[in-house]
Amino acid sequence: MGEFELIRRHFQRPGVQLPADVSLGVGDDGALLRPRPGHELAVSTDMLVQDRHFFASVDPAALGHKALAVNLSDLAAMGAVPLGFTLALALPEADDAWLSAFARGLFALADANTCPLVGGDTTRGPLNICITVFGQVRTGRALRRSAAHAGDDLYVSGRTGEARLALEHQRGTDWASAATGVHLRDRLERPSPRNALGVALASVDGAHAAIDLSDGLVGDLGHILAASGVGAELDVALLPVAPEIAALPEAHRLECLLAGGDDYELLFTAAPAARDAVLAAAVTSQTPVTRIGRITEGNGLRLRGAKGRPLSLRVQGFDHFA
Ligand code: ADP
């Protein structure tokens, strides 16, 4: 199977109709996207490298899902509606069964989000998957890291920590040995990006900053605080906790909740006057949302534990070059 045959067989889908905002997809020198008038184009790229982001043994269908999911999650954090994506793929060999499964996982999520594959590049090399997603958001309505205001409420969607627990389990870490189950593995290998919530929040007056949680709650919150020039109080006792996380000794529980990584939940801020509208956005998008703290003047993050007592912890986000 040559390069063009591989693309035709696995990544071209002649039977599938493109949405109205895509004039031209795979097959030409470039794709043509047509954002609606009064909208901005939101663009984001994420790369997945073998042994760094996934193990060679991972189910290729799950890998196809996750490669797109982490990119869709970035669009969710901007409040942008997906338009389409490109896929740059380096493969050690053209393995038909592997490619079929990868494409199945990829397209299932793409179709569920009306986000068609519109182009890409394919080359031989160590397994590496790079996706760029394109989305549209009404001009001026994107949720930015730099938009948090002192006095804002701080919210998180879903729950944090389960992906980290599943990862430690796969690594054979002793404190995670009891953490078995499909639900936990799916949290790591098949994250569900929060696009419906992100899009709903972009229409909420008073919804300000957002970030998607990829490197751990505290580290990612730090990005909002730095970009916005504000501080925050985080009420750790308010964080929603999965039963498997609640069962852990405190240090590991906090490590998972606050520094877990790979959560792909949204962390966002909104003015207290917008509480009802945020709740309505959670309901419309069928996404659980919890208020977990507030944005303060100045800088720095204060963690509060049980009964509001200050909690001091050394938790850090994931940094590939640290
Ligand atoms: P070019 O030489 O212009 O870069 P290519 O031969 O690399 O074109 O690709 C031919 C067509 O196939 C292009 O439309 C390109 O977007 C598409 N394509 C290549 N690889 C992929 C892929 N992995 N997924 C989707 N489309 C792809």
Ligand code: MG
């Ligand atoms: Mg090319």
